[in-house]
Amino acid sequence: MYTSAVEMVEVSPRDGLQNEKQPVSTADKLELIARAIASGLRRIEVTSFVNPRAVPQMADAEAVCDGLPERDDVTxxxxxxxxxxxxxAIATGRIDQLGAVAVATDRFAMANQGQTSDGSVEASKQIISLARFAGLTGQATIAASFGCPFEGEVAEDRVVAMAAAIAEADPVEIALADTIGVGNPAHVASLVAKVRAAIGSIPIRVHFHNTRGTGLANVWAAIGAGATVVDASIGGLGGCPFAPGAAGNVATEDVSYMLERAGITTGLDLEALIETNRWLAGVMDKQLPAMxxxxxxxxxxxxxEEKETA
Known part of the structure; x- marks a missing residue:
């Protein structure tokens, strides 16, 4: 039922920081990325190319890209x-993969990116095509897949139809995002299975927020239903400026601990992740949510153990 290995995507430099009010320097963002790589992470969402007036924390996108380590083994x-x-993003010459965002409801799509839900699907397909034309890869996330901060419940059929439409652009994967942390394991298992049936061999990635304490359970349910890639954020930081009540992502160290203890390989160094948590807590001047x-x-x-018994 469960896979023997899961690929982790580190989102702390982007999703982890974008909603934080305290400015984080470019140097600290690059240090976070370097620490993530040292922990074994090989796919990292390093920044977003959005209007800096809307998301001030991401105003240094090009500067972050300029400072990225030269690594052939990191995406x-x-x-x-x-x-x-x-x-x-393409102009930086440092981005390997474009991540597009489609939104499952019109009201959230308008708040998040100024277009309808259908418009966000078409934009995602265009971005995937632009990535391919530039020699990069492209993928898409369906935000608010499990519930919307403005419209409430989201029909599974709507998300499945969006995934099928995006699949026409041949992305490297499609992600289902619980943007405001309202999903539950039963819903997650059902939707992942339906999307998996609709998009064939395209891998499913999942993105969960732990807003209501169901994040890890949702990760487990998603993997059981066929998801093979998991987004997470070191320390459990995260949130969306345009989604009221969207608290932190599932923590990379929590997800890795759970999966490795269950015999599912993540390839990550847990002690290095914990040390990065402590470092990042100092940068943010607060304790981070990760358990x-x-x-x-x-x-x-x-x-x-030796220190404690000495």
Whole structure:
């Protein structure tokens, strides 16, 4: 029923920081990316190419790209909402993959990117095509797949139809996002299975927020239903400026701990993730939500046990 390995996509430099009021320097963003790579992460959403007036934390997108480590084994993802953003990302010469966003409801689509839900699907298909034309890869996320902050419940059939339409553009994957953290495991399993049946061999990625404490359960349910890629954010930071009540992402260290203990490989160094959590907490000047960052892993490393018994 479950896969033996899951690919993790680190989103802390973009989704983790975009809703934070405290400015984070370009240098600290680059340090976060370097630490993520050192922890074993090989796909990283490094920034978004959006209007800096709307999302001030992402105003240094080009500067972040200029400072990215030269790594042939790492895929740098840039989030874009339209052709203008895609052109900016491509022009940096450092982005490997464009991430488009389609939104499952009209009201949220208008708040998030100034277009209808159907318009966001067409924009996503265009971005995927622009990526391919530029020699990059493209993927798309369907935001508010499990519920909308403005319109409430979202019909599964609507999300399935959107996924099928986006699949026509041949993205490398399609993600289902619980943007405001309202999903539950039963709903997740049902929707992932239906989308999987609709899009054939295109991989499914999932993106969960732990707003109501169901994030890890939803990750587990999604993997059981066929998802093979999981978004997460070191420390559990995250949120959306245009979605009221959207609290943090599932934490990379929490997801990795759960999956590795269950025999599902993530390829990540848990102790390095925990150390990055502590570093990032200092940058943000607050304790971060991740539970494993607070409690530590298990079994505990021998050096910690020796210190405690000394």
């Amino acid at each position: 740098y993802i840039g989030l874009v909402m339209n052709a203008r953003g895609a052109d900016r 494993v960052g607070k409690a530590g892993g298990f079994p505990r490393p021998a050096e910690h």
